Amino acid sequence: MRQGFSIILISLLVVIGVADVNAQVKTTIDPCRVGHQAPATGFWTWAANAHVQVYVRFADFDPGHLPYLLTALQNWNSASEQTGSGVKFEYQGNTVQQRSCENCLTIMRGRVFDKTTRHATELRAYSAKGNQIITFASIIVDPVLTNPKALLNALVHELGHNLGLLDCYTCKRKSTVMNQFEAVNVSNDMEKPTSCDIAQVREAYKELKMLVRASPSGRESMPVDEGEEPVDDDTPIVIPPTANRSTGGSTTLRPAHVPNN
Numbered sequence: 069m070r071q072g073f074s075i076i077l078i079s080l081l082v083v084i085g086v087a088d089v090n091a092q093v094k095t096t097i098d099p100c101r102v103g104h105q106a107p108a109t110g111f112w113t114w115a116a117n118a119h120v121q122v123y124v125r126f127a128d129f130d131p132g133h134l135p136y137l138l139t140a141l142q143n144w145n146s147a148s149e150q151t152g153s154g155v156k157f158e159y160q161g162n163t164v165q166q167r168s169c170e171n172c173l174t175i176m177r178g179r180v181f182d183k184t185t186r187h188a189t190e191l192r193a194y195s196a197k198g199n200q201i202i203t204f205a206s207i208i209v210d211p212v213l214t215n216p217k218a219l220l221n222a223l224v225h226e227l228g229h230n231l232g233l234l235d236c237y238t239c240k241r242k243s244t245v246m247n248q249f250e251a252v253n254v255s256n257d258m259e260k261p262t263s264c265d266i267a268q269v270r271e272a273y274k275e276l277k278m279l280v281r282a283s284p285s286g287r288e289s290m291p292v293d294e295g296e297e298p299v300d301d302d303t304p305i306v307i308p309p310t311a312n313r314s315t316g317g318s319t320t321l322r323p324a325h326v327p328n329n
């Protein structure tokens with residue numbers, strides 16, 4: 069009888085032991101796998117600790133839209149310490165035309181909607197030093213994008229791009245602000261960077277400290293989808309060729325989107 073009891077006891081311990089191992093495996097799985105919950109990095113970025121001066125071309129927007137634009141800036145600012153980028157977006161008010169000053173970002177409307185790709189917003193970046201560090205940039209919002217919440221989602225996504233994040237169309241829904249949009253003027257409820265977005269921006273700025281990539285030759289810009297149909301995204305941007313290679317690349321070359329001035 070005693071022996072039988074011991075065997076049962078040992079069996080129980082083994083079962084408990086197995087359960088423990090499983091629990092450990094679960095907790096050690098990386099919750100931010102690139103392409104699953106996290107976007108890849110390698111885009112152009114504002115310099116570390118840059119105080120980006122943000123201008124909005126008032127004439128382009130309904131006054132009711134402004135708070136949504138500012139919320140997008142604020143939501144990335146709130147993550148600035150966590151990402152280690154130190155980048156802050158400082159709202160400066162109205163501008164009549166696109167600004168080309170150092171560390172200046174202009175938010176304005178323009179016809180960028182592409183019927184085929186259904187891009188409703190676009191980021192245009194320029195680097196004076198010919199590397200991946202942005203000197204000035206513009207976020208262009210197509211007039212078709214009018215839903216305030218969708219506008220906020222699009223802006224948060226764009227700001228992710230200029231902090232080094234690439235699109236992630238294969239990522240799980242709501243895991244990243246760099247996910248695909250389903251349709252124009254439909255909110256995806258992504259109003260601020262997720263923990264995986266924050267982790268990836270931190271990676272981008274860590275890499276930036278070690279290596280600033282060369283500027284792309286010819287300044288080609290590409291939509292950086294992950295192999296699925298781009299829907300309603302804003303990806304045309306000047307990006308370093310090394311970044312294209314690291315993400316597995318995209319298929320369509322687009323004309324340059326470098327500002328004229």
Ligand SMILES: [Zn+2]
Nearest residue numbers: 235301302303
């Ligand atoms: Zn995008």
